[in-house]
Amino acid sequence: MVPPRELDPASKRELMLMLQDxxxxxxxxxxxxxxxxxxxxxxxxxxxxxxxxxxxxxxxxxxxxxxxxxxxxxxxxxxxxxxxxxxxxxxxxxxxxxxxxxxxxxxxxxxxxxxxxxxxxxxxxxxFAQWDPEEIEMLRHRLPQLTEAIRRAQAAASVEESGRAE
Structure with a gap:
């Protein structure tokens, strides 16, 4: 497994904006x-x-x-x-x-x-028809991970919100 690495702030922001779009x-x-x-x-x-x-x-x-x-x-x-x-x-x-x-x-x-x-x-x-099989496989592998990250974020935000309500 590849160790996690920090993305530089500009690249992180660019990726977040692309996902938001x-x-x-x-x-x-x-x-x-x-x-x-x-x-x-x-x-x-x-x-x-x-x-x-x-x-x-x-x-x-x-x-x-x-x-x-x-x-x-x-x-x-x-x-x-x-x-x-x-x-x-x-x-x-x-x-x-x-x-x-x-x-x-x-x-x-x-x-x-x-x-x-x-x-x-x-x-x-x-x-997708214009992508290489490796790109398709990468998307197939990574999209579920991104989806799960959103679910974790939703759970974390819900916990934070419920803490504010008390």
Missing amino acids: FTTESTRYAEGVRRLHRLGHSDVHALAEIMRGQREGAPLRAGDVARRLVISASAATAVIDRLVKHGHVVRVMDSGDRREVVLNATASAAATGKAMFTAMDNELAGE
Whole structure:
């Protein structure tokens, strides 16, 4: 393993600004397409989490959605109710515990997601097609690390914020 090294302040700032630009543009894209499809901000995030749970074989419950979106239980229920009303999610009895209800995304959710993100997927795929396999592999390796760093930062910021509230 390579020992950690300090990045010079100018390079660090440049990288942080580049990442900020990328996330800002990604957010603008997502906000624009979600409005076209008449979905709320939390609706899109809830759907993404529900679909991730399904892909990973760990279906979510309403409480899981609330925790992952950092919203109240009542707000999560309202989001889920809207998604059910629009046909994007169904509530299903958990086969392992019939007292529990899990959330499943429908074919409608998948079709809407595809409609929303095909343009972005195509553009990014066009960029990736110009990269060397080593660059793709580096991105595949590093993006999850950057994502986990953001999760740790979120947890740290939440701890700091909860300390201020006391």
